[in-house]
Amino acid sequence: MKKHNFSAGPCILPESVLKQASEAVLNFDNLDLSLIEISHRSKNVVAVMDEAQVLVKDLLNLPEGYSALFLQGGASLEFLMVPYNLMKQGGKAAYLETGAWAKKARQEAEAFGDVVVVGNSSDKNYNYIPKGYEVPSDADYFHSTSNNTIYGTQMKSFPETGNALNVCDMSSDIFSRQLDFSKFDLIYAGAQKNMGPAGTTLVVVKDEILGKTGRNIPTMLDYNTHIAKESMFNTPPVFAFYVSMLTLRWLKENGGIDWIEGINNQKADLLYGEIDRNPLFVGTAATEDRSNMNACFLLNDETKKDRFEQMLKDGGINGLNGHRSVGGYRASMYNALPLSSVEALVEIMREFERTA
C-alpha cells in the first residue's frame, strides 16, 4: 500500500509526474540520454524552461509585463534578494509578521534599510493573522506571507498597498487557490511545497519595478540578470524545474487552479469538520484564518498519544508530526494529496474516538 503523505515539505507530488520524471532521468524525450546528463542549452531542455514559464503565467492569469524565473537558493535567498532589488537607498519597507518565515524575511530586510512591522501575531505563537493594519504610503514595498506553513494560518484577503509595491512569499500555497495575482508586483515560492522537488524557487516579477533602487546589486542577486538570460545565466537546476513544469502541466490539463481549489476546499472542510466535531482533538489556528494547506491540531489528552500514533502508523499515514514550535499534528494537504488520503486520516480519527 502506498502511504498517505501529509509531509509539510518537501511534499507529495502527483504520481504521474513522478513516473514521467523517473523516465526522463533514464531517457529524456527519446534522446537515449538522461535529462540530467545533457546540456541545459540543448534545445529540448530550453523547451522545458520555456514551457514552465508559459505555464506559470497562464495558470496565474498574469497580464503582459511579468517574468517567471526559476532560481536557486530557496525561498530563504529571496528574503534578501527582495530588499536588495526593491528597497531604495535610505528607503523603507513594511512587513507583516505572521510566522517564523515572515520574521526571517523581515530580519534580512533590516540589513538594507528602515523596516516597519505593520502587524505581528507573535504574541499568540502566530496562531492568527493580524488585521486592521495599514501599509505606510512612503514604504518602497509591503511584504506578506500568504500561508504560514508552520502554524496553519492563511491570509484570506490582502491589503491595498497604495504606492508601496506588493510582495508576497507564497511558498506553501501558490497554485492552490484563485487570487488576483496581477495585484502583486513580486511573488516567490520555494518549489518543494506545492510544485516540485527542492532545488528551485519560482519568482514572478513585474519587470518595470526593477532597477530603481540606486543600489549596486551583485550579478547573481540581481533579478534583471536572470530575466535577461531567461533563468539560464548559469547552470540552472534542470531536474527541479523539469519536475515543476510537469506538475504545472498536470494542473493545467486537469482544469487549473479552479479545479484544484475545489478539491482543496473539500479536503480542508472534511478535516476541519472532524477536528471540530471530535472531542479528542482541538485545532490550534484561529478559525477564520485557518489554512487550507496545513491543518494544525492537538490531542486534548496527551496520555492517548502513543495509541493515536500507532493507529496513524498502522494506517500508513506519513508526515503528520507538527512543527516543533507548535507540537501536536500538522496535516499538509497540498495540491497533489488526494481527497482519499484525508478520508483515510479522518476515518482513523473517528476510529480513535470510538475505541478511546
Ligand SMILES: *Cc1c(COP(=O)(O)O)cnc(C)c1O
Ligand atoms: C518552507 C518555507 C520557506 C523556506 O523555504 P526554503 O526554500 O527552504 O528556503 C519560506 N517561506 C515559507 C512560507 C515556507 O513555507
